[in-house]
Amino acid sequence: MAKPHSVPFIDFKRDPESLIQDQLEVVEQVLRSGWWVLGGQVQAFESAWAKTCQATGCVGVGNGLDAIEIGLRALGVGPGDEVITTAVTAFATTLAIQRCGASPVFADIDPTTACLCPSSVEASITPKTKAVVVVHLYGRFVDLKRLQNLCDCHSLYLVEDCAQAHLARSGDYSAGEIGDFAAWSFYPTKNLGAIGDAGALTSNNQKILDLASEMRNYGQRDRYHHDTAGMNSRLDELQAAILLKRLPMLREWTNRRRAIAYRYWSEIKNSNMTFLAFPSTDDSHVHHLFVLTSQYRDTFQTQLREMGIQTLIHYPVPCHQQKALGVHRLSPSGLPFTETHCLQCFSLPIHPYLTEDEVSQVIEACNNVHV
Numbered sequence: 001m002a003k004p005h006s007v008p009f010i011d012f013k014r015d016p017e018s019l020i021q022d023q024l025e026v027v028e029q030v031l032r033s034g035w036w037v038l039g040g041q042v043q044a045f046e047s048a049w050a051k052t053c054q055a056t057g058c059v060g061v062g063n064g065l066d067a068i069e070i071g072l073r074a075l076g077v078g079p080g081d082e083v084i085t086t087a088v089t090a091f092a093t094t095l096a097i098q099r100c101g102a103s104p105v106f107a108d109i110d111p112t113t114a115c116l117c118p119s120s121v122e123a124s125i126t127p128k129t130k131a132v133v134v135v136h137l138y139g140r141f142v143d144l145k146r147l148q149n150l151c152d153c154h155s156l157y158l159v160e161d162c163a164q165a166h167l168a169r170s171g172d173y174s175a176g177e178i179g180d181f182a183a184w185s186f187y188p189t190k191n192l193g194a195i196g197d198a199g200a201l202t203s204n205n206q207k208i209l210d211l212a213s214e215m216r217n218y219g220q221r222d223r224y225h226h227d228t229a230g231m232n233s234r235l236d237e238l239q240a241a242i243l244l245k246r247l248p249m250l251r252e253w254t255n256r257r258r259a260i261a262y263r264y265w266s267e268i269k270n271s272n273m274t275f276l277a278f279p280s281t282d283d284s285h286v287h288h289l290f291v292l293t294s295q296y297r298d299t300f301q302t303q304l305r306e307m308g309i310q311t312l313i314h315y316p317v318p319c320h321q322q323k324a325l326g327v328h329r330l331s332p333s334g335l336p337f338t339e340t341h342c343l344q345c346f347s348l349p350i351h352p353y354l355t356e357d358e359v360s361q362v363i364e365a366c367n368n369v370h371v
Helices: 017-033 040-052 064-074 091-099 118-124 145-153 206-215 237-267 297-306 336-344 356-368
Strands: 057-061 082-086 103-107 129-135 157-161 181-185 199-203 220-222 290-293 345-348
Touching (some): 017 237, 040 057, 040 199, 040 237, 057 064, 057 206, 064 091, 064 181, 064 206, 082 091, 091 129, 118 145, 145 157, 199 206, 237 290, 297 345, 336 345
Parallel strands (some): 082 103, 082 129, 129 157, 157 181
């Protein structure tokens, strides 16, 4: 029997040649400019990304983790404070809270979306709570109305982790527009990715933007005047230039991800697989990942691999079970939905350069898995 065609989870080499050439050209421009840190390319990308996000401003930083930490520090979050968040996320979300000196508190998820459950958040609030970090997980725009009301009632900051939610919207609002600030990652695997680490913070609060701009650069208000204990986390000119060339492609890539997702939803028919909730609107999900759950996950992954389909798990170990975790607290009811989800979830390929034949191969393979 012939070996099946391999469908990779992601393949950076599929970028069109025209985009590759555009990026090579701008790399040469940066190299010849003689200005490689915090120059015109960074300023241009910050302006473009702020406009894309409908934000007052944008501060480019080294990565998404730093964006969360810098933003929390700009809000005054620190030792003695608690920050409520989800355990179903990349550990960077939790690590940023710990690096501020604050303690993470983990609320449970809504099992239909895998996103933070407002009722669990409400039950987790104490006098020590300073902020809530909500993650727009897998590219799904979280309905923030109830969380925003909770934060307003308890005088808490609302932070949006948008690392997976580039271009997600809900009604008139873009992801990142509602919270006190939003953190973005442009790691290569993201919907808008650089060719290395890169991140940004956006906000409609100028004070937060000003403080973040200082903190990313040693806490400098101006050269050699350090008003805050900052850090070294600067988006460099090369990554900013690359992102500026890739940004015009983002909407096309997003539409392709949606088209693939809708084929999966409509054509995968396997009673041993469970879909997460269908998006409330087309633009509320940008499908950074396409996640299913199954109590037979290991069997599914094994058989799909044998049929040439690469799958991954996001995330197999929830944050509250990580060895690197420091002092923390859980929702009073525990995290039963979180723990079940992490035991059963797995992700199918959904990058925008999948061909229709490859999408059909993924669907056929899913339908042919037996337990």
